[in-house]
Amino acid sequence: MATVPLLSDAEMSAEARAVLDDIRATRGTDFINNFWRALAHDPALLDATWQRLKSVMGPGTLDPLTKELIYIAVSVANGCEYCAHSHTAAARARGMTSAQHGELLSVIGMASQTNALATALQVPVDDAFKL
Amino acid sequence: MATVPLLSDAEMSAEARAVLDDIRATRGTDFINNFWRALAHDPALLDATWQRLKSVMGPGTLDPLTKELIYIAVSVANGCEYCAHSHTAAARARGMTSAQHGELLSVIGMASQTNALATALQVPVDDAFKL
């Protein structure tokens, strides 16, 4: 249950529907996931979020799968249930294998552990790490 | 200032020193960063942490730089100052370019933003994302 109703295409403003049309065209599918239907209550926020996502996750020096793995890592550390599901699905769609998934989880688990240890110990940053 | 003294090689137990020797041998350098000198107060924890780190960050289906980028992402989301510094340095040592660093930050920023929006909206997980 969302804190706002999920809007169907018919219920949202023309401005919001135009964003969904661009999502469909960019992704090459008619499917629109719930996140965008919740955001559609604020067309300006919907548009800004989508435009930025399209740019950030688009072509660059990191390949698309690597970006999805990073996205999952952040989402897990932030405890976002929806995002863990949606970006794990996205990573699979971009070819993430079961072995890669296991390694991703291993790195996330390791980092979570050493993050906690470094914070508990308040380890001072080494001079060698300073620019 | 750490919450425990950072131990020099001479101050730590033989068991802890053996772990540091393995870190030096594995990394091919005499340099030992402060994290391990703080952990050296508990040789069993030091050993378990290092053995697991060596295994997790070792050869696998994800390349070493990708693992470091994921490590940075988790560390940033967890707000670990030491880890942000040490793993940014590690990623550079593994060849991270300035352009890749910028893209990493862009994905981390994007994920942080949509994590917050999905949580605020309590968006229900789409059936399409369920296995």
Next chain:
Amino acid sequence: MATVPLLSDAEMSAEARAVLDDIRATRGTDFINNFWRALAHDPALLDATWQRLKSVMGPGTLDPLTKELIYIAVSVANGCEYCAHSHTAAARARGMTSAQHGELLSVIGMASQTNALATALQVPVDDAFKL
């Protein structure tokens, strides 16, 4: 499913019931939300939490709606599902419009993003910000 049973008025101690009576009187409604029924297992904790909440959210120099918006912001950043729901409902009851909700989400999203960037970059605090 809570980690403790939710207590009905009949199941809880007289001390806990007295707190619920005060909640009802203060809010002018018979409705008691689940949070208090879960806390009722520890009447001292229930009482301390309610007394402090009543004081903090009561009259002051910030208006009641502003306080609810701040409450939502913290709850989202902490990933509290129950709190996101209950305080979004509370903010609506205090007059939050759909446009204000969208702006709240926009600020929360923006802050989440720049928080991550500032942490990733470990930006030193400007002298101008120091007292």
Next chain:
Amino acid sequence: MATVPLLSDAEMSAEARAVLDDIRATRGTDFINNFWRALAHDPALLDATWQRLKSVMGPGTLDPLTKELIYIAVSVANGCEYCAHSHTAAARARGMTSAQHGELLSVIGMASQTNALATALQVPVDDAFKL
């Protein structure tokens, strides 16, 4: 110490400098805080962050001070040291009084406490809060 060098105007690209010029013009001051000088390594990220910040924190249905209070709340919950400093300074510049600051802290403290309690108790969302 940042994880990247803070760039002076002379050291950054023309594209980055143009963003700083817009920050100066919008804010009516020559002062540029460190956050932007760190972001200047990636002019596209710098530009996207600033354009969105300018829009989100600009005129709307929530007043500028309320937006800064929400920004502080998120930054504190995310543990961002730089952001706690910079946005407390920004809130003061927008007129936050000492009494308002105290109330803001009280709400942040209260929310942090009840967030933890609701999560520990895994309180189910009341039907009354569902749309």
Next chain:
Amino acid sequence: MATVPLLSDAEMSAEARAVLDDIRATRGTDFINNFWRALAHDPALLDATWQRLKSVMGPGTLDPLTKELIYIAVSVANGCEYCAHSHTAAARARGMTSAQHGELLSVIGMASQTNALATALQVPVDDAFKL
């Protein structure tokens, strides 16, 4: 719904099944909770996680119940729904009384509140706390 299928004993590898056998033998029960069935997709991660858990939660200078209370505290602060449930159950199995549960929640709530206040105020560490 997990992001991976939960594997039955018959569906998992022999290596994974051996870990489950050790969990059963160590705990003296046939019951295996879902966490391990999800991890079973990566036998190496499953094994490393279980071996470390068995060692960390085993005999030492802190009694088993104290360790479970600490585990709950971390899990709540990290917002882990599954862990809040599983470790509250584990603490009860180790004898946690209702009064102790209430005190645990009170300390978690108190710490969450003062953590937020100290972060918001950016209180400098006292010299007296430095080693």
Next chain:
Amino acid sequence: MATVPLLSDAEMSAEARAVLDDIRATRGTDFINNFWRALAHDPALLDATWQRLKSVMGPGTLDPLTKELIYIAVSVANGCEYCAHSHTAAARARGMTSAQHGELLSVIGMASQTNALATALQVPVDDAFKL
């Protein structure tokens, strides 16, 4: 550098000074750590925080050292630098040994890791854990 000036006894209100006097009397020392001098700007918040802390950390069914260990665990998970320092010092003052400190860190590290794994895998709560 705090976001507010740390007030000396002479600079704070009589109401705030009375709280500090109670802290001194309760703790049996003249030393007042910085946290309270920062909170002294809002005597009502200072008083409420101290009164609740005195009650929560006072005699009960959990011993004082156990409460401090739980406090450290929450503080580390929340990334509170000041609190990690102040409560590690407090735990030592209550008799925490080096071995206990090491075990505490081991449990915190373990929990941080499995919290992340359970969140990444979105493991459903077992029926056996439901009341």
